[in-house]
Amino acid sequence: MAVTIRELSKRCGLSISTVSKALNGYTDISEATREAVTQAAKEIGYYPNSHARALKTKRSYNLGVLFVDDRQSGLTHAFFSFVLESFKKEAERNGYDITFISHNMGESTMTYLEHCHYREVDGVCIACINFLEPEIAQLVNSELPIVTIDHLFNNRTCIQSNNIVGIQMLVEHVYNRGHRKVAYIHGPKSAVTDTRLGSFYRTANALQLEIPDEYIEECEYNEPSSVYRATRRLLALKNRPTCIFVSDDYAALGAYEAVSDMGLTIPGDISVVGYDGIPMMQLMKPRLTTIRQDTGRIGAEAARKLVALIESPKTAIPEIMVIPCTLLEGETVRALTPPADPGL
Amino acid sequence: MAVTIRELSKRCGLSISTVSKALNGYTDISEATREAVTQAAKEIGYYPNSHARALKTKRSYNLGVLFVDDRQSGLTHAFFSFVLESFKKEAERNGYDITFISHNMGESTMTYLEHCHYREVDGVCIACINFLEPEIAQLVNSELPIVTIDHLFNNRTCIQSNNIVGIQMLVEHVYNRGHRKVAYIHGPKSAVTDTRLGSFYRTANALQLEIPDEYIEECEYNEPSSVYRATRRLLALKNRPTCIFVSDDYAALGAYEAVSDMGLTIPGDISVVGYDGIPMMQLMKPRLTTIRQDTGRIGAEAARKLVALIESPKTAIPEIMVIPCTLLEGETVRALTPPADPGL
DNA sequence: GCTTCGAACTACATCGTTTTCGTCTTCCTA
DNA sequence: TAGGAAGACGAAAACGATGTAGTTCGAAGC
Numbered sequence: 154m155a156v157t158i159r160e161l162s163k164r165c166g167l168s169i170s171t172v173s174k175a176l177n178g179y180t181d182i183s184e185a186t187r188e189a190v191t192q193a194a195k196e197i198g199y200y201p202n203s204h205a206r207a208l209k210t211k212r213s214y215n216l217g218v219l220f221v222d223d224r225q226s227g228l229t230h231a232f233f234s235f236v237l238e239s240f241k242k243e244a245e246r247n248g249y250d251i252t253f254i255s256h257n258m259g260e261s262t263m264t265y266l267e268h269c270h271y272r273e274v275d276g277v278c279i280a281c282i283n284f285l286e287p288e289i290a291q292l293v294n295s296e297l298p299i300v301t302i303d304h305l306f307n308n309r310t311c312i313q314s315n316n317i318v319g320i321q322m323l324v325e326h327v328y329n330r331g332h333r334k335v336a337y338i339h340g341p342k343s344a345v346t347d348t349r350l351g352s353f354y355r356t357a358n359a360l361q362l363e364i365p366d367e368y369i370e371e372c373e374y375n376e377p378s379s380v381y382r383a384t385r386r387l388l389a390l391k392n393r394p395t396c397i398f399v400s401d402d403y404a405a406l407g408a409y410e411a412v413s414d415m416g417l418t419i420p421g422d423i424s425v426v427g428y429d430g431i432p433m434m435q436l437m438k439p440r441l442t443t444i445r446q447d448t449g450r451i452g453a454e455a456a457r458k459l460v461a462l463i464e465s466p467k468t469a470i471p472e473i474m475v476i477p478c479t480l481l482e483g484e485t486v487r488a489l490t491p492p493a494d495p496g497l
Numbered sequence: 498m499a500v501t502i503r504e505l506s507k508r509c510g511l512s513i514s515t516v517s518k519a520l521n522g523y524t525d526i527s528e529a530t531r532e533a534v535t536q537a538a539k540e541i542g543y544y545p546n547s548h549a550r551a552l553k554t555k556r557s558y559n560l561g562v563l564f565v566d567d568r569q570s571g572l573t574h575a576f577f578s579f580v581l582e583s584f585k586k587e588a589e590r591n592g593y594d595i596t597f598i599s600h601n602m603g604e605s606t607m608t609y610l611e612h613c614h615y616r617e618v619d620g621v622c623i624a625c626i627n628f629l630e631p632e633i634a635q636l637v638n639s640e641l642p643i644v645t646i647d648h649l650f651n652n653r654t655c656i657q658s659n660n661i662v663g664i665q666m667l668v669e670h671v672y673n674r675g676h677r678k679v680a681y682i683h684g685p686k687s688a689v690t691d692t693r694l695g696s697f698y699r700t701a702n703a704l705q706l707e708i709p710d711e712y713i714e715e716c717e718y719n720e721p722s723s724v725y726r727a728t729r730r731l732l733a734l735k736n737r738p739t740c741i742f743v744s745d746d747y748a749a750l751g752a753y754e755a756v757s758d759m760g761l762t763i764p765g766d767i768s769v770v771g772y773d774g775i776p777m778m779q780l781m782k783p784r785l786t787t788i789r790q791d792t793g794r795i796g797a798e799a800a801r802k803l804v805a806l807i808e809s810p811k812t813a814i815p816e817i818m819v820i821p822c823t824l825l826e827g828e829t830v831r832a833l834t835p836p837a838d839p840g841l
Numbered sequence: 842g843c844t845t846c847g848a849a850c851t852a853c854a855t856c857g858t859t860t861t862c863g864t865c866t867t868c869c870t871a
Numbered sequence: 872t873a874g875g876a877a878g879a880c881g882a883a884a885a886c887g888a889t890g891t892a893g894t895t896c897g898a899a900g901c
Contacts, residue, residue: 201858205859207886238572250597512851847898860885864881
């Protein structure tokens with residue numbers, strides 16, 4: 154139904170080859186005919202059929218996106234949807250569509266890599282996944298251009314949010330407001346979690362904050378109910394913390410609920426900070442103090458780097474790009490006057 | 498890099514044609530060779546190249562998704578992301594990938610229809626869009642299989658959430674709890690808005706509720722700030738309503754904020770109801786009373802109907818499918834004892 | 842023994858592009 | 872004037888699949 158290059162060539166009175174070359178910037182075509190061809194192409198709305206082109210050139214102008222979080226929230230993931238949106242926008246700006254990579258297509262099951270080959274995607278962006286799965290390893294060890302988000306692989310480009318500084322800023326922030334008893338409900342084991350937890354301990358250490366083991370709880374990312382339970386446990390401690398770090402903004406809703414259910418208030422009885430900076434939590438009462446990850450840049454840079462790897466494989470070298478984040482000061486951290494630090 | 502049918506045919510000692518036919522269920526292939534071929538295919542992980550196949554068969558096993566809301570929220574749209582997620586799952590179950598249709602690919606601008614032709618999508622799902630755009634009309638008038646969500650086109654399959662009953666349930670609910678002064682902050686003009694507003698008036702009428710014009714405000718969907726402003730206007734009225742209907746759940750956050758900013762409380766001073774039933778608002782304090790739209794079924798049915806239109810064009814006829822919704826009773830509607838109705 | 846037939850397989854054209862390698866002018870130079 | 876270079880275009884072979892139209896071969900029919 155769509156118009157093909159044959160019709161265009163008929164219309165121009167030129168051979169198919171000439172038309173193709175005119176459109177693809179070959180130099181052995183006179184300016185006059187190039188003009189005529191592009192003009193005619195515009196008039197009849199000609200676009201080269203992507204499949205025919207992909208078949209010939211091995212380039213599909215499709216980027217694979219692989220995102221599978223533990224909770225299977227998929228596209229509804231509060232944080233990731235922002236990253237994906239900007240990734241998509243930047244990809245489109247470069248002429249790429251995106252394809253979600255999964256391993257259950259119809260009857261058959263294909264591995265991620267097989268799906269990538271099947272659709273012949275030009276590159277893949279991997280995010281928020283269980284990076285230890287063997288299928289991921291198969292993909293990462295393939296010849297495909299790959300950009301990962303927040304997880305570093307050998308010799309692969311990675312876009313990282315600056316989790317070290319992010320957590321550091323948060324710890325310092327609550328410290329400066331007088332908090333000395335700080336708990337952390339962190340996510341399940343992963344590169345991101347490790348980094349954040351490491352930075353948490355390190356910063357606490359530098360500030361001579363003692364973190365008892367009972368202040369460290371584990372939860373699922375993006376899962377308010379698991380944070381709810383962890384929060385209740387923390388609030389039930391004899392030596393109750395004055396401030397709780399929560400794995401992520403969305404899950405922090407669980408903390409809000411737990412505090413409220415126990416008849417307490419934020420920040421009156423307990424301070425809470427999140428991580429991500431999704432818009433929704435800035436509309437809460439009280440507004441959440443958190444770290445805003447620059448999802449716009451993370452997604453866009455991921456797309457940009459991936460396109461660079463695809464289009465200029467010689468010059469584009471694997472690199473680690475760290476995206477800065479910012480502290481969003483909300484209303485969930487109470488200022489204390491710590492008796493132990495009269496000198497401040 | 499991926500394995501082709503040629504290698505598979507070599508491996509089996511058969512011609513390419515035979516292998517193809519064996520895999521595609523042709524009957525002039527002996528069971529023995531079919532077995533051998535499928536077995537070998539599995540072993541070396543053969544999948545037919547999607548582009549080659551699409552080129553030949555005119556079927557890409559790709560579904561286009563067109564979603565552009567007024568706010569350009571894209572994939573971050575709280576409600577739509579749930580619909581999309583289930584659409585995607587069901588599409589994949591049927592062997593289809595999805596492709597986002599947009600009109601800014603790289604340098605050039607293509608119409609939605611051109612993008613569909615370019616990628617040769619087998620069908621399109623259109624949702625939440627400004628259905629009056631000429632580009633949409635061009636798409637809808639094309640020969641492509643199309644399913645729309647919540648907007649009815651001539652002779653096109655449409656999946657509709659039951660907005661009439663949804664609003665009706667809400668009105669009756671607040672009525673039964675004694676509310677007689679009910680305001681509605683509705684979204685911008687569209688099919689959905691018209692339906693809901695119509696049902697609102699009709700149900701109010703049936704219950705002999707009078708709705709003064711000043712109780713009807715307009716806002717943007719999914720935009721808390723516009724609801725914030727509208728809520729403040731309503732609360733500033735001399736004849737203040739006792740209950741406010743808000744366009745959608747997410748935007749209802751604006752109402753929460755406005756009420757709180759004016760030193761009032763929900764539901765103590767004013768009752769609020771939303772629409773959509775997104776999980777997040779069920780974690781709020783107070784929990785939002787709202788209508789839960791069955792995003793799981795909406796998305797899945799859209800995909801299912803679209804696949805049916807594609808694969809069985811003879812038997813699949815355009816139809817309107819109405820998906821039921823349910824009332825989620827939260828904590829934002831206060832029970833009043835209306836002096837005017839002592840008889841109840 | 843020769844034709845006929847059906848089962849099982851293969852050759853080949855085709856889909857819409859890109860791209861290599863020609864071909865044909867025209868023009869310049871020795 | 873022959874020869875070559877340069878400029879502008881076209882023919883045809885891919886790319887990896889599908890599907891039509893054969894081909895082959897053994898068995899059956901007469």
